[in-house]
Amino acid sequence: MIRQAKTQPIGVIGEIGAWDAMTPDERKVFRAVAKAHRATNLAIVTHTNFGKGALEQLDVLELAGVKAGRIAIGHLGGLNDDDATPKAIARRGAFVGFDRQGGPGDTRQVKMVMAMLDAGHAANLLFSSDLSTGGSQLKRNGGPGYSKTLTVFMPKLREAGVDEKTLHGIMVDNPRRLLAFMPKH
Numbered sequence: 001m002i003r004q005a006k007t008q009p010i011g012v013i014g015e016i017g018a019w020d021a022m023t024p025d026e027r028k029v030f031r032a033v034a035k036a037h038r039a040t041n042l043a044i045v046t047h048t049n050f051g052k053g054a055l056e057q058l059d060v061l062e063l064a065g066v067k068a069g070r071i072a073i074g075h076l077g078g079l080n081d082d083d084a085t086p087k088a089i090a091r092r093g094a095f096v097g098f099d100r101q102g103g104p105g106d107t108r109q110v111k112m113v114m115a116m117l118d119a120g121h122a123a124n125l126l127f128s129s130d131l132s133t134g135g136s137q138l139k140r141n142g143g144p145g146y147s148k149t150l151t152v153f154m155p156k157l158r159e160a161g162v163d164e165k166t167l168h169g170i171m172v173d174n175p176r177r178l179l180a181f182m183p184k185h
């Protein structure tokens, strides 16, 4: 990973996956990723199975020396009516990835985003479409396309009362803060 990061134009280490409760091998991979982060300073983006094991992922990375502000825990919008986990991750200073937006899960995600904003966690939110690779979501196949977070999901947040300044912070400032880094060579 370190060799790849130093020889190719890589901007982030991800997405690093685990399934439910982490297995010993998954923990080993996360520790290796932490090592690669310490050698390169690249941010880390993870995959959870609809949010399961999210706090454990953060635990393993932080224990291995990664600062929470350099970590985004992914797919947390898949948690069913669980506000506690995303809030706990934000309180610890890591980014909360709400993704797979612009589809049937939007109603639930709008609710979760509003709960995070009410709790003062706007600076810890990251959005993305996590477009499925099957092809049916592409515009040329009649789908909403890669831009669906902007074109489908964000209008729903505006309708729910989220102002432009907050949306700009989430869509521009937050990813910039996560992704900006001073490369170590």
Ligand SMILES: [Zn+2]
Residues within 6 Å of the ligand: 015, 046, 047, 048, 074, 075
């Ligand atoms: Zn994933």
